[in-house]
Amino acid sequence: MPNSEVIRKPKSRFHINNFPWAADIILLLVALAWGSSYITAKTVLNNYEPFMFLFYRFLLTVLIMLPFTWRNLKKASSETWITGVIFGLFLFSIFSFETWGIHYTSASNSAFIISLTLILTPILDWIVNKKFTGFTFFMAVGLSIIGTGLLTFKDTILFNIGDSLILGAALLRATQMTFTKKMTEGKVLDSSALTVIQLGVVAVLSGVFSLSAEGTSLFHIHQSLEFWLLTLYLALFCTIFAFFAQMVFIRRTSPTRVGLLMGMEPVFGAFFATLIGGEILTSINWLGGICIVGATFWGRYLLDRRLKYSTP
Numbered sequence: 001m002p003n004s005e006v007i008r009k010p011k012s013r014f015h016i017n018n019f020p021w022a023a024d025i026i027l028l029l030v031a032l033a034w035g036s037s038y039i040t041a042k043t044v045l046n047n048y049e050p051f052m053f054l055f056y057r058f059l060l061t062v063l064i065m066l067p068f069t070w071r072n073l074k075k076a077s078s079e080t081w082i083t084g085v086i087f088g089l090f091l092f093s094i095f096s097f098e099t100w101g102i103h104y105t106s107a108s109n110s111a112f113i114i115s116l117t118l119i120l121t122p123i124l125d126w127i128v129n130k131k132f133t134g135f136t137f138f139m140a141v142g143l144s145i146i147g148t149g150l151l152t153f154k155d156t157i158l159f160n161i162g163d164s165l166i167l168g169a170a171l172l173r174a175t176q177m178t179f180t181k182k183m184t185e186g187k188v189l190d191s192s193a194l195t196v197i198q199l200g201v202v203a204v205l206s207g208v209f210s211l212s213a214e215g216t217s218l219f220h221i222h223q224s225l226e227f228w229l230l231t232l233y234l235a236l237f238c239t240i241f242a243f244f245a246q247m248v249f250i251r252r253t254s255p256t257r258v259g260l261l262m263g264m265e266p267v268f269g270a271f272f273a274t275l276i277g278g279e280i281l282t283s284i285n286w287l288g289g290i291c292i293v294g295a296t297f298w299g300r301y302l303l304d305r306r307l308k309y310s311t312p
Helices: 022-044 050-075 078-104 107-114 117-129 135-151 161-184 191-214 225-252 255-275 283-310
Strands: none
Touching (some): 022 107, 022 225, 022 255, 050 078, 050 191, 050 225, 078 107, 078 161, 107 161, 107 255, 117 135, 117 161, 135 283, 191 225, 255 283
């Protein structure tokens, strides 16, 4: 009899799992995109009410993605649909709080307060998943928070209703990061279908709230080219790329590490505020940026060391 062997195709040396830093790099690009979104959204909100803006942003996003994901949606399991709807409710809440917050406060304040996700994520991860990172890690998180404060420091700090809404968005972000890994772990879910479903939920709910709360007509098309170009940018880079990348790569790292990488968001936010918004950063502000970058890499080192010594 001929010798029967199971011939296995060798793994490609370019497989994503062969590059442990790939997830971190992608999530860092997500932070870059989201950092640019503050000044962009602030500009767009000069023309539209928040829920109306969200409706067009996410409707445009879904329409762009549908031709590429239609087959995946038709084949998606009921588990994928249920998970997508739940994530969509989370996402709608986050964007509602963020958008109304940006509407009532400055872009720099928004970038600072949303970075509190850094400290909320490991706390929730500890409570939900019973994973205590260690007190030294919280020193790195504390340094990041201090750095963010220095980065966005002005003459005074006024905590208004917009700041409160951004703080609520930070808590919702941390909750989403923690439960995304918990809800998707061990499940076979189509990432593209999952992304479209949750973005579709945001579009539908934004339209409903725009009609009921703002009393605006969804059929009123804005004529400003600037509005549509900025909305298209937010749809393509700050929504499609950012959330699809997060959905895929958040399962290849820990919620705490995701929180640290998102800590680069206010740095990028300050950069775009300076480049586009004409804001001036003092030496104290730049010191804050250095602290945040240092805290990010310090946190990464602590997490890697903990993983190394906890692995048998």
